[in-house]
Amino acid sequence: MNNTETILSMTKHAGYVWPSYGIAALVLVGLVVLSLRALKRTRAELERIEAQMPRDKDEA
Amino acid sequence: MNAVSVLFRREMRLAMRQSADSVMVIAFFVIAVVLFPFGVGPEPNMLARIGPGVIWVAALLAAMLSMDRMFMGDYEDGSLELLVLSPVALEFVVLVKVLAHWLTTGLPLIVTAPLLFVMMNVPTEIWPVLLMTLLLGTPVLSLLGSVGAALVLGARRGGVLLSLLVLPLLIPVLIFAVGSGDAVLYGTGAKANLMLLGGVLLGSLALTPWAAAQALREAVA
Amino acid sequence: MLHYFANPTRFQRLSRRIEPWLLVAMILCFAFGLYFALFSSPVDYQQGHTVRIMYIHVPAAWMALFCYTAMAVAAAVAMIWKHALADVAAKATAPIGAVFTFLALVTGSLWGKPMWGTWWVWDARLTSVLVLFFLYLGYMALRDAFDEPGRGARASAILVLVGFVNVPIIKFSVDWWNTLHQPSSVLRMDGPTIHPDMLTPLFLMAAAFQLYYFWLVLVRIRRELMANRTRALRHRQAAA
Numbered sequence: 001m002n003n004t005e006t007i008l009s010m011t012k013h014a015g016y017v018w019p020s021y022g023i024a025a026l027v028l029v030g031l032v033v034l035s036l037r038a039l040k041r042t043r044a045e046l047e048r049i050e051a052q053m054p055r056d057k058d059e060a
Numbered sequence: 061m062n063a064v065s066v067l068f069r070r071e072m073r074l075a076m077r078q079s080a081d082s083v084m085v086i087a088f089f090v091i092a093v094v095l096f097p098f099g100v101g102p103e104p105n106m107l108a109r110i111g112p113g114v115i116w117v118a119a120l121l122a123a124m125l126s127m128d129r130m131f132m133g134d135y136e137d138g139s140l141e142l143l144v145l146s147p148v149a150l151e152f153v154v155l156v157k158v159l160a161h162w163l164t165t166g167l168p169l170i171v172t173a174p175l176l177f178v179m180m181n182v183p184t185e186i187w188p189v190l191l192m193t194l195l196l197g198t199p200v201l202s203l204l205g206s207v208g209a210a211l212v213l214g215a216r217r218g219g220v221l222l223s224l225l226v227l228p229l230l231i232p233v234l235i236f237a238v239g240s241g242d243a244v245l246y247g248t249g250a251k252a253n254l255m256l257l258g259g260v261l262l263g264s265l266a267l268t269p270w271a272a273a274q275a276l277r278e279a280v281a
Numbered sequence: 282m283l284h285y286f287a288n289p290t291r292f293q294r295l296s297r298r299i300e301p302w303l304l305v306a307m308i309l310c311f312a313f314g315l316y317f318a319l320f321s322s323p324v325d326y327q328q329g330h331t332v333r334i335m336y337i338h339v340p341a342a343w344m345a346l347f348c349y350t351a352m353a354v355a356a357a358v359a360m361i362w363k364h365a366l367a368d369v370a371a372k373a374t375a376p377i378g379a380v381f382t383f384l385a386l387v388t389g390s391l392w393g394k395p396m397w398g399t400w401w402v403w404d405a406r407l408t409s410v411l412v413l414f415f416l417y418l419g420y421m422a423l424r425d426a427f428d429e430p431g432r433g434a435r436a437s438a439i440l441v442l443v444g445f446v447n448v449p450i451i452k453f454s455v456d457w458w459n460t461l462h463q464p465s466s467v468l469r470m471d472g473p474t475i476h477p478d479m480l481t482p483l484f485l486m487a488a489a490f491q492l493y494y495f496w497l498v499l500v501r502i503r504r505e506l507m508a509n510r511t512r513a514l515r516h517r518q519a520a521a
Contacts, residue, residue, distance in 0.1 A: 016331055016392065016395050017331060019391055020333075020391045020392070021337060023391075024341070027380050027383065027384060028380070028384075031380050036500065038501075038504050039500060039504040039507070042504050042508050045511050046510060049518070052518070053514060
């Protein structure tokens with residue numbers, strides 16, 4: 001194992017390794033952001049509708 | 061069994077009335093293949109090399125054209141609900157529909173294929189094998205197509221969706237079919253390919269009617 | 282057991298309690314995994330630094346298959362026992378699986394360019410993963426194509442199961458097709474045996490991806506359950 005050999009010396013292949021990690025980060029974080037935003041939107045909508053409804057009988 | 065034959069005669073009568081559909085499928089098949097020499101050039105050796113693959117891909121796409129109509133008419137006029145409720149097992153109904161679809165789509169494709177073999181300069185020694193692959197492969201298109209057609213009933217853009225669903229599943233058929241022709245040319249014999257294709261046919265014959273019947277029940281539920 | 286968690290309220294409560302732990306474990310795995318993957322793992326004597334792409338590529342490919350299997354199991358449970366939560370789980374899994382499949386394809390392409398000299402080869406593995414990607418797209422498209430969500434759920438469940446039977450056949454046919462046309466020696470990826478020091482980052486990244494899936498699928502399931510409830514309340518509101 002050679003610890004001194006780090007990413008900084010990847011020179012020749014850096015153009016392939018970095019985009020791989022970059023795209024992975026982008027799509028994985030992107031999906032999380034989309035999911036959380038959808039969750040927030042749906043929750044707000046649900047709360048709005050529940051506020052309009054009489055709460056007694058729809059407690060499921 | 062009597063009910064099945066009545067159903068079959070009804071299907072064929074309907075298909076005859078819609079015989080323009082079969083003609084369209086054939087016309088599409090021929091035109092799609094004829095486009096290739098314009099696209100890649102008329103060099104005979106190249107056409108011979110790509111011919112079997114091109115003809116098979118065109119057959120796949122042509123079969124897709126009539127697929128979404130397999131249950132569409134019955135779905136729209138409500139007779140599908142009667143078929144679901146009828147004493148005949150829905151799986152048999154599916155098989156009758158598939159047989160009717162194959163007779164009006166697969167069989168005309170097979171009959172037209174030799175004409176395209178000539179035009180694409182396909183070597184005569186692989187003609188029998190290619191016809192055999194069409195004979196074994198086109199029923200698989202109708203069988204898997206029946207599942208797709210039943211799934212997209214009532215869907216938006218059902219026709220396009222059907223291609224997206226069914227074409228990826230048909231890749232093995234394409235590979236084994238075109239592989240048969242290549243195997244004959246390489247001198248290894250097409251037996252293994254034809255056996256695999258036959259296996260795919262038997263497997264889909266056994267499994268797809270259940271899936272299609274289940275999808276039909278969901279469609280009318 | 283199945284019925285116990287079928288209750289949406291109970292599921293939400295349990296899910297909210299588990300999610301933070303999954304999130305912490307995922308971040309830890311990613312932190313250590315990335316450290317080992319980028320800084321503290323050996324360079325392959327043949328592949329050089331491109332071997333680092335493996336720590337994304339291989340776990341992504343594993344997850345692509347895992348998600349499809351999970352979707353098929355969930356679809357079967359939903360179909361046989363009419364289990365509403367299983368159906369929601371299948372729906373929540375599909376986009377995650379599609380993203381992992383996409384990642385496996387893109388990183389495979391980025392790995393292929395320096396190793397094989399081309400962005401795309403019709404290698405058996407690449408091709409069958411591409412088909413898997415189409416199956417995910419087909420599932421999501423079919424699911425969204427109906428005005429009535431229940432119909433889309435049931436139709437797409439059948440599609441997943443048909444695809445599940447067919448995927449091994451596609452995989453097998455594609456393997457076989459490729460060996461006929463191209464010499465496998467050039468394309469073989471398992472040429473150099475894997476160095477034990479490479480296993481640490483590989484397994485850490487695989488664990489991180491797995492935890493990412495479980496955390497995100499719980500979040501997405503909660504969202505779907507809320508959306509279902511919103512829809513039900515709307516119907517009641519319209520009826521009243």
